[in-house]
Amino acid sequence: VGARVAGASAAAKKGALAFIMRSVGTDTDRIGHTGMMRYEEGIAKIPAVALSNPDADLLENMLRREQPVTFSLNTSASGPTGDTVTIANVIGEVTGAETPDELITLGAHIDSWDVGTGAIDDGIGIGIVLAAGHYIATMEQRPARTIRVILFAAEEIGLVGVRDYVAQHKADMSQHMLGAEWDFGNGRIYEVEPGVGPQALASVRDFANYLAPMGVGLASTNTAKGQSDMSLLGEAGQPAFNFAPDGLDYFDYHHTENDTLDKVDQDALKLNTTIYTLFAWYAANSGVDYRQ
Amino acid sequence: VGARVAGASAAAKKGALAFIMRSVGTDTDRIGHTGMMRYEEGIAKIPAVALSNPDADLLENMLRREQPVTFSLNTSASGPTGDTVTIANVIGEVTGAETPDELITLGAHIDSWDVGTGAIDDGIGIGIVLAAGHYIATMEQRPARTIRVILFAAEEIGLVGVRDYVAQHKADMSQHMLGAEWDFGNGRIYEVEPGVGPQALASVRDFANYLAPMGVGLASTNTAKGQSDMSLLGEAGQPAFNFAPDGLDYFDYHHTENDTLDKVDQDALKLNTTIYTLFAWYAANSGVDYRQ
Structure with a gap:
């Protein structure tokens, strides 16, 4: 790439x-x-x-064959070139019951590359973070912190949506307690890497114990900034978890005409949705300051 | 289809x-x-x-969803419509040492559908019949009958090349003792079906004994006419063997952009080439009148 x-x-x-x-x-x-x-x-x-x-x-x-080869290239590009269009990040929340100003963020991007249908990049991500928010919203107990689901616009052409989000949220960035994005296809999560303060690592190990039975390991490093869009929130100071899924077939579908709904591994999708739901619920109720 | x-x-x-x-x-x-x-x-x-x-x-x-669906279709066709082009069947022989007028024919078609490269349909077939002819031509002993390899032109648009062949060979069709075509992709041969006279069936069973160790069964029927182009030689009176390969993935590659060289199963290709070479050698030396 x-x-x-x-x-x-x-x-x-x-x-x-x-x-x-x-x-x-x-x-x-x-x-x-x-x-x-x-x-x-x-x-x-x-x-x-x-x-x-x-x-x-x-x-x-x-x-x-070491003989002359003639290569004839006909290529064209279409689409708006000089025009601009207005697009929007789509944001929803499950408001926290105890400390609603403290945010746990779940991110994915709502746009897709043009050739496929975007089922994998990033329809899966949108599905995972919406489902995580949905499951938590339907629980009897509300989370202590607010869970904010952010569907970023215009990721594909250069993280445009998240740049606007970061610009608008400079003042309250310190309220962004922890975040995770989904933007890497179809595979089962095999590892979680934190990017948190040293005192928060005990809580990370506790959380990882919930994931271990699902085959998810804890990375030995602590340098996660957030993936894709959310990497810019990480640079702006938001602690993050990076969930790493098996990506062996990612580039077989990513940004090709073959990014269609039939390629989705439904078992992996269920597992990954479970993990993101657990993540949001755990982080929202942990009381941990992930910056410390 | x-x-x-x-x-x-x-x-x-x-x-x-x-x-x-x-x-x-x-x-x-x-x-x-x-x-x-x-x-x-x-x-x-x-x-x-x-x-x-x-x-x-x-x-x-x-x-x-039972809601109105708008389907917009943009389609175009290109290529010569009114023009005609001249094409040719390509024919080669290993001349028989004893009864050169008696022919064992191996067929495949040399044209392909336009979207792919024709590696499977019918590059494989061309490779098999050329290799069979080559192996027999390089043997010290010549076959008794002539082995004729026919690369048929313009199969795709309606068996055009073989129609011309049949028209030109009406007079000597009775010299066409037995034939087989390859035009069904990539898989291993699992069965051979004869289309011969009743007295020739003993010879067919003998030949089948050579194939049994390679996992090739003998069909219980005796109605083969020849496949693809060669079906028209069968209708014109030429006895035939139909070799049936595993075709489970045939239509995944056949007449699509995915008909490319990487799809060829080289192990299957070697086995199938061996079988066609055996077939030609056995039939050329059997002395059997496959019409009887």
Whole structure:
């Protein structure tokens, strides 16, 4: 993905007419992986495309013959280029019964890349955080702290929604006690990494005991900032948990036409939703200052 | 595939504006299955398209809500429509040492559908019959009968090449002693069915004994005409063997963009090539009149 973002500029510096990369992912469907890329300023903006793995194999085989290869590239881009559209983060809360100003945040992004339907990136995330909020809202006992579910807008084009959220919440960032995002596909969570103050680690170990029977380990590091959108909240000072799911097939579906509803692993989705619900409930009632 | 061929005309009779079918195949790639279809004479020629399985799922879910669904169809066809091109069957022989006028034929088709690269349909077949001819040609002992490898042209648009072959070989069709085609993908052969005279069945059972250790059974029926192109030689009187391979994934690759070289099962290809080579060698040296 680093090559996808920076490859065209690197190729242009060497005088290339276009940049062609092998698709990210291990699949052998004839579908290219897409996603955001950037042009460096002052460098020629050359076309940049991805070849599916079977097509990259074909091209490599042609080049291996050490005979001249003619590559004809027809590419087009569509969509609004100069226009701007107004979009919005969607935020909901289960208001805390005891310390409603203290926030536990659950994040996911509501936009998707254009080629697929966004079932995995990030429909799953939206489903997990909405379900976690729903399950807690339907419980008889209310959480002590407020649980805030944030559906971030315009993540795909550069974390735009969360930048606005952070700008608007500078004054109350210290009320953001702990957060977690879901934006990495389909797999079962196998590990949780905290990013909290040293005194809070005892509470993290206690929480991890609830997850151990589900096959979730506790990372030995304590450097999590939050994933995706929520990484910017982490930079702004919000403690975070990063839940790491099995991502072996992530790039087979991510930003391809194959990101469709049938790819969702429903068993993993149930497990991951359970973990996020537990996380929100535990953190909202722990009384722990995760900054300390 | 029957629905693919006849569906548009059936829909047009009921007043449909277009015909949309769920892709043939079990895959969940977002790639539609394509292939030949026919318009009945005197019926409106409406557009006909295939939806990939994930897209068909999406559409079914939308229809299940029992609310109005708007379906916008943009489709185009390209390629020569009024022009004709000249193409050729490609034929090679290992000339028989004793009865060179007696022919054992191996067939496959050299054209492919346009969306994929034709690795499976019918690159595999071309590879199998060429390799069988090659192995026999490199043997010290020549076969008694001639082994003729026929790479048929223009199978996809309606068995055009073999029609010409049959028309040109009416006079010597009785010299076509036995034939077999390969045009069904990737799987291991699990059964051979003969289509021969009753006296030749003893020889068939003897040949089947060579295949049994490779997991190939002998069909209880004796009605094979030859597959694909070669079915027309069967109708013209040529005895045939039909080798049946596992076809569970055939329609996942057949006539889709996913018909690429990486899909080839190399172990199956070796086994199937061995069987076709054995077949040609056995039939060329059996002395059996497969018509009797």
